[in-house]
Amino acid sequence: MRLSRLVRLCLFLLVLAAATFTYSAMTFARFTETYTGSDSALVARWNFSARGQDDEAFYNKGFTFDLFNGQTVKPMDHGGKYFIFTGGGSDTAIDYDVRMNVADLGFLTTYGITTAAQADIYAPFIFKITAEIPGAGPYVFTPGGSVDGWFRPKDILDGSAGVDVDAEGYFSILCGRFPVGSDEQVRVTVSWQWNTSFYIRDIDDYAAVQPNTAYDADKACMLYYQAAYDTYYGPGGLQDQRNAAAQAVSAFLAEHGGPSPDGAWLHYYPCEADHGAADNTCPEEPHEIPCPLNENDGHFTEYNRLAGIENAAIRACETSLLKAYDGYDTAAMNELVSKESVKVMFRIVGNQVRPEG
Ligand SMILES: [Zn+2]
Numbered sequence: 001m002r003l004s005r006l007v008r009l010c011l012f013l014l015v016l017a018a019a020t021f022t023y024s025a026m027t028f029a030r031f032t033e034t035y036t037g038s039d040s041a042l043v044a045r046w047n048f049s050a051r052g053q054d055d056e057a058f059y060n061k062g063f064t065f066d067l068f069n070g071q072t073v074k075p076m077d078h079g080g081k082y083f084i085f086t087g088g089g090s091d092t093a094i095d096y097d098v099r100m101n102v103a104d105l106g107f108l109t110t111y112g113i114t115t116a117a118q119a120d121i122y123a124p125f126i127f128k129i130t131a132e133i134p135g136a137g138p139y140v141f142t143p144g145g146s147v148d149g150w151f152r153p154k155d156i157l158d159g160s161a162g163v164d165v166d167a168e169g170y171f172s173i174l175c176g177r178f179p180v181g182s183d184e185q186v187r188v189t190v191s192w193q194w195n196t197s198f199y200i201r202d203i204d205d206y207a208a209v210q211p212n213t214a215y216d217a218d219k220a221c222m223l224y225y226q227a228a229y230d231t232y233y234g235p236g237g238l239q240d241q242r243n244a245a246a247q248a249v250s251a252f253l254a255e256h257g258g259p260s261p262d263g264a265w266l267h268y269y270p271c272e273a274d275h276g277a278a279d280n281t282c283p284e285e286p287h288e289i290p291c292p293l294n295e296n297d298g299h300f301t302e303y304n305r306l307a308g309i310e311n312a313a314i315r316a317c318e319t320s321l322l323k324a325y326d327g328y329d330t331a332a333m334n335e336l337v338s339k340e341s342v343k344v345m346f347r348i349v350g351n352q353v354r355p356e357g
């Protein structure tokens with residue numbers, strides 16, 4: 001019931017996270033240039049390596065990092081995974097640079113998400129990158145426009161986050177240096193959400209919406225959506241108001257009938273006064289009395305007033321935040337599932353640091 005819309009959204013999105021692990025193309029070439037002719041450089045220990053949360057061993061080429069667990073992703077899903085990399089006791093210091101690629105999660109299409117609002121639709125994911133680095137405090141990647149570290153791929157891709165993106169679409173999320181011989185490990189955690197509250201505010205009609213990353217474990221729902229849902233379906237909410245307004249129109253028509261073909265809207269009630277009472281001035285024979293609304297086209301006035309309330313209630317439903325979220329998510333998912341694959345990629349680059357002296 002609460003998430004009934006997910007039943008309607010029967011298409012599922014497969015989002016893949018691939019990780020590429022590289023070390024510098026300069027590896028050893030630079031090193032050997034320093035130590036001309038020295039074969040010892042070629043056997044220098046180089047063990048810069050990484051492993052994903054699901055790996056048991058460290059690898060120095062690719063490693064497993066399936067951010068989305070190989071599962072389909074649907075609106076309001078969320079999750080996270082970590083990977084770990086290490087200098088592995090290498091014989092040189094290592095400058096590392098962890099890079100991310102979200103090029104697949106940019107602009108998708110333009111779509112009318114409600115009867116009122118046209119919107120530019122983006123893949124409504126947000127990410128948060130945190131890291132545990134030995135000897136340093138907690139690290140959070142905080143590009144411009146991020147909220148508590150949560151950032152939108154859109155802002156990276158369009159430059160508004162102030163992050164440099166290379167020609168392949170990679171940008172740096174963490175850099176640092178392992179000292180010579182270090183076997184320290186850095187753990188990078190990637191958290192993600194399908195969170196349309198971070199995107200809907202770009203649309204004028206919904207500019208007041210505050211991004212909210214909170215998850216309601218009891219209701220198994222993102223709070224931002226739950227709030228919109230309650231506004232719509234909760235007691236006294238938009239749906240109740242619409243039903244009450246429709247009921248008021250029906251009740252009015254049931255009581256007062258409708259206009260006759262000549263355009264007049266007049267009717268009469270049987271007189272239900274106590275005709276035996278001493279102060280009754282009614283005639284003795286059975287008779288009817290006019291509806292008070294017979295005066296001055298009163299039926300039309302009242303009908304139009306009630307119909308106006310119903311129309312406003314219908315419009316409030318059609319332009320509600322809930323409908324906007326559902327419209328946005330549906331449009332985004334339809335675009336995403338039409339793609340062959342949607343990838344979020346990571347690349348860990350390690351550059352040997354030229355030994356001093
Ligand atoms: Zn009447």
Ligand SMILES: [Zn+2]
Pocket residue numbers: 271272273275282283287
């Ligand atoms: Zn009477």
